[in-house]
Amino acid sequence: MHVEQLEIFVETIQLGSFAAVAEKRRLNATSVSRSVQNLEKQLGIKLLQRSTRKLTLTEAGEIYFQQVQPILQRLNQAQQQAQDIKQTLQGTLRVTTPIGFAESQLVPLIPKFRKQHPELKLELLITDECLDLLQQKIDVGIRIGNIEEDNWVAKPLLELCFIACASVEFLHNHRIEQPQDLQTVPCIGLIPHPNAQHWCFKKTQTDTLLEEIWVNQELLATHEQAAKQLCLAGQGVALLPHWLVEQEIHDGKLQEVLSDYQGFYQQSEAKIWITYPNREYVPAKSRAFINFLEQEFR
Template sequence: MDKLQAMLVFSKVVEAGSFVGAAERLNLSTTAVSRYVAELEGQLGVRLLQRTTRRLHLTDLGQLYYHRTLHLLDEMNELESELLQETQQPAGRLRLSVSIPFGARQLAPALARFRQRYPHIRVEVVASDRKLDLIEEGLDLALRITNTLDGNMIARPISPIRTLICASPDYLARRGTPLTPDDLRQHDCLIYNGIPEPNQWSFVCEGGEVYKVAVTGPLEADNGDILVGAALAGMGITRSPSFMIGEALAEGRLVPLLSGYHMPQLTLSVLYPSRQYLPAKVRRMIDFLLEEWGGEVPPWEACWLQPPDGP
């Protein structure tokens, strides 16, 4: 007896509610369907179905076996789907959501490399600083920088996102360098007002406690690029995610401050709706993003954390 085929026939009998209905769905004779179920019961040594002249009823063991059978058949179908995808060149449109600053600075150049590897995948980027619903927006996946994720989505952490405090050499030459978080009270701070408590800059102490410092300054904005631009021009001290300022730090146009103190850290994650029957194009993109940015030190930090070349 073909055990897998017998399990499939049994599941169709339950779904159809009769041997005749299952036979029609499977394009088999009613006799063949009845024989598969009888042989399956004989091999298992239990009765799965109670047969009456009017309808079929699952026994308690039949109910258990039916649900386990559905799970196994789903696993088999998913495995076959994955194997088929591995032999095919992934293609089609892939819709991806990302925040505007991260999309412009990090995703855009990475997509050029992704295109070289998978030329038949067309990527549509939905750049927004709003939290979009993947299902409602028809998105395949999303990149999020947060520690609070939607419980209905599958989330794969990619890399840590550190927040750094920095200023231009010109500003520091004029105003001096803060040595402790409390020194920030005496400086011009550039404030991102797109978050709760924008004028409170938080630091994590050695014991894990959060210490907040009240800051003020000549500029507030709901866009990080404006604040980084102002810091580069010497207007004040900015608090920015490392992916926005890595190049400026590497080139010395910005100087990291208070390196002995740490600010709360976020995580870059890729979100997608389900693991089941994940299209090849989505699976390839997830693997690519993990390859590009995975690890404790992401590339936007590695460029300025590397020690200088020797003489």
Template sequence: MDSLKGVESFVKAVEEGGIAAAGRRLGVSAAAVSQNIARLEQQLGTRLLVRTTRRLALTESGQLYFQRVQALVRELEHAQAELSDWQDAPQGKLRIACSAAFGRNVLAPLIPAFARRYPRLMMELVLADHYVDHIREEIDVSIRFAQQLEPGLVARRIACVPLRFCAAPSYLTRHGVPQQPEDLQAHQCLLFRSPMDGRLLGWGFLRHGVRFEPRLNPAMISNDIDSLARFAVDGAGIARLGAFIADPLIAQGLLVPLFEVEQGGRKKGKADGARADIEPLTFYACYQDRRAANGKLRLFLDYLLESMPPAWQLQMKDGTSPP
């Protein structure tokens, strides 16, 4: 057991970048972590870490050893979680990361009911508009839209959210109503800059099965979608918002939806040849690997799927979202 404590202390110290941080993650004192690593080094007969007042550095032996044992520590954690799920009701921590807008408007209202269903689980919702490191930040699952997917993570599609192009009545009175996507270049567009990579997200449409992005005239830019919604309500221009943000504002009469398909599949005043469907926003639940999908995570993913609005699931079944 002493060897296992030493290996775990060593791995966490490297991952966290310090002895004290490793202690906080393991729930023990920094002195205990340091002693565990010292005993491990003595058993191995080699120095693994070089400790300075500011940081830890791996020796050549430490680098080799870390590459070998990091996965083993992760496997032990997964095995312990699986055993807990098998022996009893799901318990322990379930840490979920999500963008601020989706987390605040969609996940936050759903989590309390799941927590009541499994009272031995401790739920933690981390709202983060940056790339999260599942291992370093101890994230069990992150909710991401398609443009945020990255190699090395398993991605399970959970919802295909309609996007709304909308503007305040006051803006449309002053500037007129765009009739097709190509008209947007003559309007003031409120664009979203991704906090993850700094890219401006284009506005996608589908016409006759072909995706295109019209030319836009950026009037205001923000890396916070709620701020863009506020700009739009104040008459600053046209915004592209997820249905979970736009629909309440539309219902209150604060925003007017654009390019909406009417009954029979026609748009007001436009010929069928000019029709363009708004590309939806597909969300995925991402986790480290298939072995990380323990019982509590599988239960949460199933709960998410059953809790999403039927229309968001229908679009996935109809194949209007990317695979």
């Protein structure tokens, strides 16, 4: 039997279907199904119960899966350690990152990283979905908010701060001198944040917390990028992460309002994290990328 057959079998259990494995490996589902069937023939046992709705492990399949999975992990680790002896990093580095952070912060840094490691292939999985690092074979993840997975290592990368901002055109027509003014001017809300229609402010110098402000949200968006574009179009004031709008503020396309105050959402995420699977051995390619991020955002 081939190692690839074992990998396909394990991935089928982890991902739940032949179609998901086929999509990941860029094969057709028939080839994936045939690979598992060939493995069953070689073993002389049935590993999977197949139905139109789902795949389930047989009793023998469960035992086999529990034994094979750690063997494959140790094999991958051995291969990685052997490759790390080389002076140049090679192979593929898989990184997952939220959409907004990727566009405004990470992607502009990629050319610099690739110049340092030209033989290393890079796969960017840009999504706001919290992908499973182990199942998806992801080397490094960037996540916003609380990290609850026990099998992840998490290192803080950035404190998450918010900036209330609007376009220059919008501010020509609206006066905003104190947080209470946001109750009467058009505002752009972010649906995913807790208590999205309540914005909190505290004095920057005194750190005095003010009451939550029920802002006049005339527009709501599920994504921060959309809220930023609406803000640039002069549609209202938005409370957005600093890393998402700092360039636009620097270029004069957006202007910070209420600069004497710090705005935030109640119970909002406090940090941006670098995450990676909790393993005995961290590959050199992962360490290089983590060190690069820490250096760039120091």
